[in-house]
Amino acid sequence: MATLCKNCGHALVFDPGRQKLVCSACGSTFFAEEVESESKAYRQDLDAESINKINGTDDKDLMDCYVYTCSECGGEIIVNGTEASTTCVYCGNPNVVFSRIAKQKCPEFILPFRITKERAIGIVKEHVRSGFFIPRQIKNFPVECCRGIYLPYWVVNADFYDAVIIQGQVKQGKNYVTRYFGSAGSMKLKNLPLDASRALSDESSSRLEPFDLRDLKSFDEDYLAGFYSNVSDVTYSDVRKAALLRGEEYFNEQAMGQVDASSKKVIASRPSLKLDNDMVYVMLPAWFITLNYKGKHNTILVNGDTGKVVCALPWKKVLFFTLLILVGILITIAAFFVFRATLPIFFTGRRSSSSRKGEGKIFGLLIAGIIALFSTGIGKVIKVIKNIKLTQDKDMFNFMKKRQG
Amino acid sequence: MIDILSWILAAGVGFGISCWIFGNLLEKSNNMGDYKGDKGDYNAYVNFKVTRQIGKSEQSSFLYMHAEKIDTANDPQGTELVRRMTDEEREQNKKKVPTGAFVSEANGINSKKSFVDEYEKWEQETSNYGGLKGIFKPVATEDEDRAGF
Numbered sequence: 406m407a408t409l410c411k412n413c414g415h416a417l418v419f420d421p422g423r424q425k426l427v428c429s430a431c432g433s434t435f436f437a438e439e440v441e442s443e444s445k446a447y448r449q450d451l452d453a454e455s456i457n458k459i460n461g462t463d464d465k466d467l468m469d470c471y472v473y474t475c476s477e478c479g480g481e482i483i484v485n486g487t488e489a490s491t492t493c494v495y496c497g498n499p500n501v502v503f504s505r506i507a508k509q510k511c512p513e514f515i516l517p518f519r520i521t522k523e524r525a526i527g528i529v530k531e532h533v534r535s536g537f538f539i540p541r542q543i544k545n546f547p548v549e550c551c552r553g554i555y556l557p558y559w560v561v562n563a564d565f566y567d568a569v570i571i572q573g574q575v576k577q578g579k580n581y582v583t584r585y586f587g588s589a590g591s592m593k594l595k596n597l598p599l600d601a602s603r604a605l606s607d608e609s610s611s612r613l614e615p616f617d618l619r620d621l622k623s624f625d626e627d628y629l630a631g632f633y634s635n636v637s638d639v640t641y642s643d644v645r646k647a648a649l650l651r652g653e654e655y656f657n658e659q660a661m662g663q664v665d666a667s668s669k670k671v672i673a674s675r676p677s678l679k680l681d682n683d684m685v686y687v688m689l690p691a692w693f694i695t696l697n698y699k700g701k702h703n704t705i706l707v708n709g710d711t712g713k714v715v716c717a718l719p720w721k722k723v724l725f726f727t728l729l730i731l732v733g734i735l736i737t738i739a740a741f742f743v744f745r746a747t748l749p750i751f752f753t754g755r756r757s758s759s760s761r762k763g764e765g766k767i768f769g770l771l772i773a774g775i776i777a778l779f780s781t782g783i784g785k786v787i788k789v790i791k792n793i794k795l796t797q798d799k800d801m802f803n804f805m806k807k808r809q810g
Numbered sequence: 811m812i813d814i815l816s817w818i819l820a821a822g823v824g825f826g827i828s829c830w831i832f833g834n835l836l837e838k839s840n841n842m843g844d845y846k847g848d849k850g851d852y853n854a855y856v857n858f859k860v861t862r863q864i865g866k867s868e869q870s871s872f873l874y875m876h877a878e879k880i881d882t883a884n885d886p887q888g889t890e891l892v893r894r895m896t897d898e899e900r901e902q903n904k905k906k907v908p909t910g911a912f913v914s915e916a917n918g919i920n921s922k923k924s925f926v927d928e929y930e931k932w933e934q935e936t937s938n939y940g941g942l943k944g945i946f947k948p949v950a951t952e953d954e955d956r957a958g959f
Contacts, residue, residue: 566877568875588858597854614851656856678880783833
């Protein structure tokens with residue numbers, strides 16, 4: 406199951422820094438394409454495996470994991486239904502489950518890790534250190550677990566069509582009135598990567614984008630050495646739904662840009678999508694780093710190609726609300742003197758009806774401004790809380806943690 | 811009266827500004843990488859057919875008139891797993907359907923696109939990004955797998 410060094414017979418591991426397979430025993434290095442292991446020949450000659458042969462049993466319902474033997478130490482390697490590569494819990498050597506990547510299950514392309522484990526942790530620490538509201542325990546976090554996982558993706562092309570109704574406020578004379586706009590059109594989505602793993606939420610995986618697909622290499626299992634990986638387990642309906650949702654996001658954004666109104670929102674739509682059949686199965690790299698804070702596991706994702714960090718971390722609530730109230734009080738006191746000096750102008754003396762209307766307008770704008778400030782600020786806080794929940798998502802933690810090694 | 815109104819408005823402005831400032835600061839400090847690929851990354855530029863103001867009662871008719879009806883009768887079943895085609899299947903489709911297609915067990919080959927020279931065009935179009943080209947079909951049934959198809 407492992408690719409072995411031709412000089413000393415030790416297992417090789419892919420080093421993202423050097424973009425080569427490295428032997429930790431004798432220091433030899435090889436390009437993935439150069440290595441011609443027996444396993445490769447075995448995989449190329451392999452016919453589709455029977456389910457009985459893989460499972461060792463007929464009763465599929467009783468099995469949710471598979472047992473293999475480590476080619477280095479003979480220890481048991483346990484993988485779940487979609488894992489394609491893992492690490493031996495006894496000797497730490499990388500192992501690839503070739504039957505999982507044989508024939509139709511084999512990806513066409515792979516984007517090898519470019520960010521090393523140390524670099525990924527370094528990037529996260531750099532980001533975390535600069536966070537003003539991030540607790541000190543997190544800033545000096547000990548890494549609970551850091552795993553490099555190749556995620557399966559389908560890169561799709563699709564024709565997307567949509568007709569939408571947009572509601573917006575339009576100025577008519579001196580007032581704003583509600584108006585409706587219809588917009589219809591089409592677009593062609595090209596090389597859109599869609600997460601092909603059901604265990605990982607689309608919301609998390611889509612935020613790892615963008616990946617530079619120009620650096621894709623023809624799939625070679627040696628790139629998996631030293632990393633974990635999963636194979637595709639999504640249905641046609643999953644892929645279609647994900648593409649449709651992404652298409653809608655891009656369409657709505659541009660359709661609203663076409664309409665000259667304020668407070669715009671799409672109130673109805675009729676989208677449709679035709680997926681091209683030239684879907685490409687690829688594996689894309691991501692680092693999963695977990696840290697424990699107050700008994701909760703936070704999983705930070707790092708794009709293994711670009712180093713983009715994806716997470717929302719817990720915040721210092723006491724500091725946040727203390728500062729918010731203090732600054733609020735200071736601005737309130739300053740604003741009070743301004744209002745006390747200016748308001749009497751509006752309430753004293755005889756004024757014409759037109760000047761009264763102008764004053765009403767000023768008050769209206771002032772109140773609208775206050776509401777906008779509150780809603781924007783609260784909206785940002787809600788967004789952060791929502792993303793913290795995603796970072797602390799148990800499914801994502803289990804996706805990363807429930808692997809041996 | 812003036813004092814009370816001044817306090818109310820000042821509190822609104824004061825805490826409103828404070829809320830806005832700290833909401834933004836919190837987002838910058840604790841929320842990282844909260845964006846997806848841009849439309850430019852996937853060439854997702856809309857070609858608008860129509861954009862116009864409509865009446866409230868026109869909404870359904872507008873959607874009905876302008877929504878594209880796509881025939882998905884030949885598409886795979888939603889419950890079928892997606893996988894790559896074998897070399898043989900790919901070769902078969904290359905000959906019969908130049909643009910590549912889904913092989914339906916029931917209907918054989920989807921022959922929506924049947925221009926003879928389109929395969930070469932398709933290959934050229936998909937030659938960017940490291941020569942991305944592929945083809946897929948739902949995973950074979952369990953029985954087929956066992957039989958070694």
